[in-house]
Amino acid sequence: MIEPTAEQIRDQQLYKEMGLTSEEYEQVKGHLGRLPNWTEIGIYSVMWSEHCSYKNSKPLLKKFPTTGPRILLGPGEGAGVIDIGDEQAVVFKIESHNHPSAVEPFQGAATGVGGIIRDVFSMGARPVALLNSLRFGELESSQVRYLFDNVVAGIAHYGNCIGIPTVGGEVVFDNAYDGNPLVNAMCVGVINHKDLQKGVATGAGNPVIYVGASTGRDGIHGATFASEELNEESEEKRSAVQVGDPFMEKLLLEACLEMVEKKMLLGIQDMGAAGLTCSSAEMAAKGGQGLDLNLDLVPQRETGMTSYEIMLSESQERMLLVVEKGREEEVIAICNKWGLQSAVIGEVTDGNQYRLFQHGKLVAEIPVNTLVDDAPVYVREEKVPAYYVANESVNPAEALVNIDANEALTKILQSPNMASKKYVYQQYDFMVRTSTAVRPGSDAAVVVVRGTDKALAMSTDGNGRYVYLDPVNGGRIAVAESARNIVCSGAQPLGMTDCLNFGSPEKPEVYWQLSKSIDGMSEMCEVLQTPVVGGNVSLYNETKGQPIYPTPVVGMVGLIEKREHITTQAFKQANDVLVLLGDTSIELGGSELQQAYTGSISGRAPVLDSEKEKVLQQAVLSVIRQGLVQSAHDVSEGGIALAIAESCISGNVGAKVRLETEHDAAQYLFSETQSRILLSVPQEKVEAVIEVINQFQVPAQVIGEVTGETLEVHVNDQLVVNRSVSELTNLWEEAIPCKMTASSTSTN
């Protein structure tokens, strides 16, 4: 391939094809003091893409609280690190792979999982669990079924093969994501404090070592691709999708952790987005050093690769290491043992120059800090969207009168969003590593820490409908719900990671959604003391100019001090008493009831009072730790009706519920008022529970008991729901499989 000259790049504005603007090109010229060549402009374009530089979101991300007494490492490295006592820490992060998954769902999702795992073990941590948060259009479309089936299969393929259990996540189907699915993957690891690694290049003269798969022409410009709107042309950008090799990554994981254990590494960073470029430039910039790389030494899968191609390739399963001079041989010996390819490809230098050599020639020379620290930052215009103003006067309840609660329950249980996700998680190995104490199907998953009495609870949550209707409350709810799930499993929330999936930030309405939802999330994080230790931003999620629902996804991790505190949502025992915590008002904007009966959403999302939420969570954690409850379940989408039904189904047992209200029965049962939790409590402990809850000044109400094989709900002495649990279970379990039977199986 004949590369354009520096003059051609300027005259024909070829940098625009790489996603750089004219102003950005001028800045590059300024940094170099000359015209950039093809390789150099390619390097700037990926380093300054949204994916690598956060140029559109940086000022907003600053609002997140990121520190706390337990936080060992906040955002900035591969993943955040939080102390869990006994010289151990938990390491976790979430990341998106939306656009690759839209084009090649199996490999796109698989490599998304592979990437986030590398982020965690490059910190020196042993990955112990995976989660994923997925959004698709509706299952009536065969294209959606194809995407859904293959994304799930791709996630399963990677996680199962590498042997890290996929223990939780969420799946939502909504037309807002038609054509632009969301695939967010989260990885959680455990580390001993002393093993913590950094992505930094230190000590002039120290060798830079490349480990793992060879570099091919795949994934070139993946990072810029991830920051662009999807359009018909995306189909043509063929090389932007990579094929993953979980087997190779398993070897890479074991080899790297062996090097960590033997204290061989000065710096380690995964070659993820923007491949060799981003990893090497960031390591040098962080170390305050320069770097020389000889590209002839980079293991290559294909012949005749140009420096541009080598630097921008996003081939998977590769790591970059910096070690003390003289220890190369030890590193290479470990790689050989694991059957991994490795090569010394360069060295750390004094100064600030990032220099690349190929075929004996200098092919790029860039002041390294200009790639990392001097990336442009944009504060965009915010504008309140017209729909938001119009929704002010909408009262969702008006359209939801005379609804039969019995019918509504069956209807909502069968909505793919509320139905059992077993179809998904039975394809994931959620038990490998034999540490999974609470498997998928409860509020949060729980993984025990071997050799201790501790366990980690984890969950992902995010409700795009709420955020669309009201980004501030929606943002609060995303954080609060995730923390509530963690608390219901018996854990103290420690901190969170987030993935911000939004449309184009160049649209003032979208930027407003982004900004306001971050406000809401930040406030909730402050109040709950769950700092943000890392995350990912995925913008330009649009098809044909239509943005997705603004969808911040929260991944929360909590600590369970003693295994006996582990709690699930399932009712356990006949005659246990149901206690509902929190107040209920009629809040139906963005609710399942509204979606089910009107086919769309409008009005305002439920309001969340962050102080109320905080005491509720404290109260529940307190009663769980005192051993007073049998089950705890967060009341969220579908309201109290769904919460009770889910606990019955999980426990395979019925319940008798009596409620009093001045509101319409169905509206009351399906209202999505926040800050509520449903407990089941042994009869003899009810008094003690109420007493503790009262101390926190949280409203508590006995609403019935666990009994029999049917779910009976009386509102104001009228029997409004009466269904056998086996019937409910059937409807709930079969909903997704039914829609998938017409599926288009691929030949993967």
Place this chain on the structure above:
Amino acid sequence: MRSAVVVFPGSNCDMDLVHAIEDVLGEEVHPVWHHESDLSSYDAIFLPGGFSYGDYLRCGSLATFSPVMEAVKKEAETGKLIVGICNGFQILTEAGLLPGALMRNDHLQFRCELEPITVERADSAFTRHYEQGETVQIPIAHAEGNYFCDEDTLQKLEENGQILFRYADQNPNGSLANIAGITNEKGNVLGMMPHPERAIVDWMGSPDGARLFTSMLAYWKENQQ
């Protein structure tokens, strides 16, 4: 009883097995790298689950060419107890230590769940602590557990009582005769798709897998003198 757990590149249930043997039996157990060519110092050998060599080509096929497999064959001949779980079962069939083959699940998906399993024989080296005909709960997690063999082989398996475990309820993968685990003719080599190491205490969902390990220990003690 000294146990070896063979580690192939891509094995991922190796440490689970080591932990289970330690926790249930408190006996000596070592992970053994696939380059090892002498296993004579071990009393029992386990081939763990996972994706040896990425399960590329066919599950378990590439692992059969690891040096350690010669050693496994040798010890099998001397009558030592050999257990292949999941991927280990696939390797044992590919290596010819057990008859038949494991094909892709008939529904084509990976399946992970707790599965009711019937113990067909309680007089084997591996099952003496179970009751004959008992149904136990042991998890499965595989995409290729669909056991297949020709009619003659199946008849022999049945006649010789080589079928130790069958799926009790719905068949989760389409396997012939609901087969979940078989032994060789001599009865010292066992291959099974369910993972006993994932079911050794209540919080895992079931403790039923533990008795496989205690059965082996009891058998070994009996045959010590």
Place this chain on the structure above:
Amino acid sequence: MYKATIFVTLKESVLDPQGVAVKGSLHTMGYNQVSDVRIGKRLEVSLDAENKEAAEIAVTAMCEKLFSNPVIENFRFELEEV
């Protein structure tokens, strides 16, 4: 009645991890003379069609929609009347 034999292969530039692993095993087994292995799919489809042309159109459509993903794979087929 027609029989289509369809070959789906990964594009040249796409990594074939399976091929790489199989090559590694061949070397362990002593077949060092092997320099490259690539693994693809072979599908045999029997179908009714008015004539060869109609069969060709149908099979092409199936390949594009179901059997391969043009992002990472190429396909090719042979058609014979049986």
Place this chain on the structure above:
Amino acid sequence: MYKATIFVTLKESVLDPQGVAVKGSLHTMGYNQVSDVRIGKRLEVSLDAENKEAAEIAVTAMCEKLFSNPVIENFRFELEEV
């Protein structure tokens, strides 16, 4: 240098669940004219050999030992000098 193209197919007597599923999908997509689908593998192996005969012996051995499982599969290959 030789290139061997190897085809590994399931034996007739063995049910091909993937083929059945793909056929089902084709029918859902409206291709009811399809009566049978069978899925196999196609391997491309590049190797050095003294002569064609030597290549043939080597490839046959690889097929028997590695590329196919005789319990369920058959193989066949073509060899060309490149």
